[in-house]
Amino acid sequence: MxxxxxxxxxxxxxxxxxxxxxxxxxxxxxxxxxxxxxxxxxxxxxxxxxxxxxxxxxxxxxxxxxxxxxxxxxxxxxxxxxxxxxxxxxxxxxxxxxxxxxxxxxxxxxxxxxxxxxxxxxxxxxxxxxxxxxxxxxxxxxxxxxxxxxxxxxxxxxxxxxxxxxxxxxxxxxxxxxxxxxxxxxxxxxxxxxxxxxxxxxxxxxxxxxxxxxxxxxxxxxxxxxxxxxxxxxxxxxxxxxxxxxxxxxxxxxxxxxxxxxxxxxxxxxxxxxxxxxxxxxxxxxxxxxxxxxxxxxxxxxxxxxxxxxxxxxxxxxxxxxxxxxxxxxxxxxxxxxxxxxxxxxxxxxxxxxxxxxxxxxxxxxxxxxxSGIRNLKEVKFDGNMNLIIVSASLAFALVPVVKPDFYEHFPAWVQTILHSGISSAAIMAVLLNLLFNELSFGNSTNPSVYAAKPARFLTPSNLKDLREGDQFIDGVFVDCDGEEIPLVPDEQAQEIQAAIDCGDIVDTADVKQVAHRRS
Incomplete structure (x- = not known):
């Protein structure tokens, strides 16, 4: 409000x-x-x-x-x-x-x-x-x-x-x-x-x-x-x-x-x-x-x-x-x-x-x-990166001292002082993981692990340059390396759909297929 x-x-x-x-x-x-x-x-x-x-x-x-x-x-x-x-x-x-x-x-x-x-x-x-x-x-x-x-x-x-x-x-x-x-x-x-x-x-x-x-x-x-x-x-x-x-x-x-x-x-x-x-x-x-x-x-x-x-x-x-x-x-x-x-x-x-x-x-x-925090996370892009693991691991780390207050009781006093606060635990883990995955690009894979959200993809009849290694054409449809269909959309819809992807209205390939079918 x-x-x-x-x-x-x-x-x-x-x-x-x-x-x-x-x-x-x-x-x-x-x-x-x-x-x-x-x-x-x-x-x-x-x-x-x-x-x-x-x-x-x-x-x-x-x-x-x-x-x-x-x-x-x-x-x-x-x-x-x-x-x-x-x-x-x-x-x-x-x-x-x-x-x-x-x-x-x-x-x-x-x-x-x-x-x-x-x-x-x-x-x-x-x-x-x-x-x-x-x-x-x-x-x-x-x-x-x-x-x-x-x-x-x-x-x-x-x-x-x-x-x-x-x-x-x-x-x-x-x-x-x-x-x-x-x-x-x-x-x-x-x-x-x-x-x-x-x-x-x-x-x-x-x-x-x-x-x-x-x-x-x-x-x-x-x-x-x-x-x-x-x-x-x-x-x-x-x-x-x-x-x-x-x-x-x-x-x-x-x-x-x-x-x-x-x-x-x-x-x-x-x-x-x-x-x-x-x-x-x-x-x-x-x-x-x-x-x-x-x-x-x-x-x-x-x-x-x-x-x-x-x-x-x-x-x-x-x-x-x-x-x-x-x-x-x-x-x-x-x-x-x-x-x-x-x-x-x-x-x-x-x-x-x-x-x-x-x-x-x-x-x-x-x-x-x-x-308010969840609303803030809406601005984060989760496709093709490791932001999902940053969020998941940091929140889990934050809740450890909340659900198990004695978790660090055998650690040195200074460790207990810092990590007994879920807020500090979340901040430390989120900053470190953001440094590891987003600031230090050395060693990052071009194809992130399963923890990364799969980016929305589509192809058009006149431009198939986005085909990647592992993509196949089977039974009349394109599929990726995981066997999921890559939607083929009309050329005239490509610009509109890409804009929807960029602003977050479309977040995965299933959404692309639904939008293309609805507007065709």
């Missing part, structure tokens, strides 16, 4: 859809939708790490509010941008899940939160410096790579949606209960119905309205708890270094550098993905600016008590689903995050949204990301 209204509100001299300005109420309505979409994820990391570090209740609140506050700042840096920093794309930022395993390993190895914060600061500074190098590999992300990565982003997030739908807490007694899953599917159905209604405004706000309605239904089912709302101070400004000065452990820094590489890979994929979705040019300078925004906000985060920051992939799905492409929408979401970080009472209200409600919305959002 495309938001055509945004094209009428572009500033003078701009042709980029992400520069559109919407009325302020719409900006904040759509921005709130982004915040609600990623709220469960942004508070999950500080809760996990805080509990593992054994902090008390007030410190845990400080970790959560700091993550909201810094996520808002990071979003503004990414979407509005400053010179050389920020992609100026509709990407919302927050605490990255990629670092959870490494941070838990630091804690279990005898480290502290101060060690984690120090490692994040040093690794992020290094990541900021090397961002332009990552941007230079932009040409190694053609549609066959970006399509795979976008598809993998959606597929690998589905388990997260399922976990939310089941309740989000495996230790809870009602985890996976029929009641939880029923609420998730009710929310799912409500969003689908709202997406179908005739009003474009309601359709675009279907996720937000679905979350509100789902929360109301959850309250009626006794699954929503507002008792924590209003507890504590109404305003609390995050303090600097709330957990003391950071410490710098070399082993912790080394392990965090691996996390930074993973985050940069995922963010580069998100920048490319959202560029494809909204239809705006993304070059290496813009990718580098987006990576610098990640790293700059990750350097800032530990000073307030938060962790590594990255673009949230699920919000890329929200952009695709709503068709609202303005970067100022996510900027409004950044402002909301800052307010949530300053006013705990607002965060307490949003926290009352039951996890199954978020799960129901997640099924649609994450599925939409995969759909």
């Amino acid at each position: 495309t938001d055509n209204s945004t094209t009428k509100s572009l500033p003078p001299g701009s042709k980029r859809p992400e520069d559109a300005w919407l009325p302020v109420p719409k900006l904040f309505a759509y921005g709130l939708q982004h915040v609600l979409t990623m709220y469960g994820g942004i508070i999950a990391v500080p809760l996990i790490i805080g509990k593992a570090a054994g902090v008390d209740g007030d410190q845990l609140v400080a970790l959560v509010t700091a993550s909201l506050f810094v996520g808002g700042i990071a979003t503004l840096i990414q979407s509005i941008g400053i010179p050389l920093v920020g992609s100026k794309l509709p990407l919302i930022q927050g605490v990255s899940f990629a670092g959870v395993a490494t941070m838990l390993a630091i804690l279990t190895g005898g480290g502290s939160l101060s060690d984690i914060f120090g490692a994040v600061i040093v690794a992020s500074i290094i990541g900021f410096v090397v961002a332009p190098f990552f941007a230079r590999i932009i040409r190694l992300f053609p549609p066959v790579v970006t399509g795979v990565v976008i598809t993998a982003i959606g597929l690998t997030l589905i388990p997260t949606a399922a976990d939310w739908a089941m309740g989000g807490d495996e230790a809870a007694a009602d985890y996976g209960s029929v009641q939880n899953i029923a609420l998730a599917f009710i929310t799912f159905a409500v969003i689908l119905l709202l997406s179908k209604v005739g009003s474009a405004a309601i359709s675009r706000l279907s996720i937000l309205l679905g979350l509100v309605i789902g929360t109301g239904i959850g309250a009626a089912m006794g699954m929503t708890d507002f008792s924590g709302v209003g507890q504590g101070a109404p305003v609390a400004i995050p303090g600097l270094l709330p957990f003391g000065a950071p410490s710098f452990d070399l082993a912790a820094i080394g392990s965090m550098l691996i996390v930074i590489l993973v985050i940069k890979t995922e963010t580069a994929a998100d920048v490319l993905a959202v560029g494809e979705i909204i239809g705006t040019p993304v070059d290496k300078k813009r990718v580098a600016a987006g990576l610098r925004a990640d790293m700059a906000s990750s350097v800032i985060a530990p000073f307030f008590g938060s962790f590594t920051q990255s673009a949230f992939a699920q919000n890329v799905g929200l952009v695709a689903l709503t068709g609202v492409r303005s970067r100022f929408v996510v900027s409004a979401g950044g402002v909301i995050l800052i307010l949530l970080g300053l006013m705990p009472v607002l965060g307490q209200v949003v926290a009352a949204v039951p996890m199954p409600v978020l799960g129901g919305a997640g099924f649609i959002l994450f599925g939409t990301v995969s759909g």
Whole structure:
């Protein structure tokens, strides 16, 4: 769905859809939708790490509010941008899940939160410096790579949606209960119905309205708890270094550098993905600016008590689903995050949204990301090359840690950190296979293996130059080396059929035969 209204509100001299300005109420309505979409994820990391570090209740609140506050700042840096920093794309930022395993390993190895914060600061500074190098590999992300990565982003997030739908807490007694899953599917159905209604405004706000309605239904089912709302101070400004000065452990820094590489890979994929979705040019300078925004906000985060920051992939799905492409929408979401970080009472209200409600919305959002990737793969030519094996192997590689989370548990920690992410696995495999089969032409066969899609072929009575070795004339028809018929089409149809092949309307010889027969 495309938001055509945004094209009428572009500033003078701009042709980029992400520069559109919407009325302020719409900006904040759509921005709130982004915040609600990623709220469960942004508070999950500080809760996990805080509990593992054994902090008390007030410190845990400080970790959560700091993550909201810094996520808002990071979003503004990414979407509005400053010179050389920020992609100026509709990407919302927050605490990255990629670092959870490494941070838990630091804690279990005898480290502290101060060690984690120090490692994040040093690794992020290094990541900021090397961002332009990552941007230079932009040409190694053609549609066959970006399509795979976008598809993998959606597929690998589905388990997260399922976990939310089941309740989000495996230790809870009602985890996976029929009641939880029923609420998730009710929310799912409500969003689908709202997406179908005739009003474009309601359709675009279907996720937000679905979350509100789902929360109301959850309250009626006794699954929503507002008792924590209003507890504590109404305003609390995050303090600097709330957990003391950071410490710098070399082993912790080394392990965090691996996390930074993973985050940069995922963010580069998100920048490319959202560029494809909204239809705006993304070059290496813009990718580098987006990576610098990640790293700059990750350097800032530990000073307030938060962790590594990255673009949230699920919000890329929200952009695709709503068709609202303005970067100022996510900027409004950044402002909301800052307010949530300053006013705990607002965060307490949003926290009352039951996890199954978020799960129901997640099924649609994450599925939409995969759909966008599949749409991107439509641009890829599969005839006479090895692109089919690139897509197939990369997606299989992406799903290995999803369907078998312990697959790499006996590998070194750095291997686990990189390959435990299905997104990183897909990106690495797709880039390497694209290099092998498409960039390094040496050794490529003129007749690719069975994994290559067979190109559409036809012959005309006056021009049989396309006959190849192995073609035969049997029982009045031409057949190829596999015994499949090569259609013979009239001369006057040749140009039309070739044009249809070039634009993808005809993809194999069977289609050629059908078209020729229909038009003869």
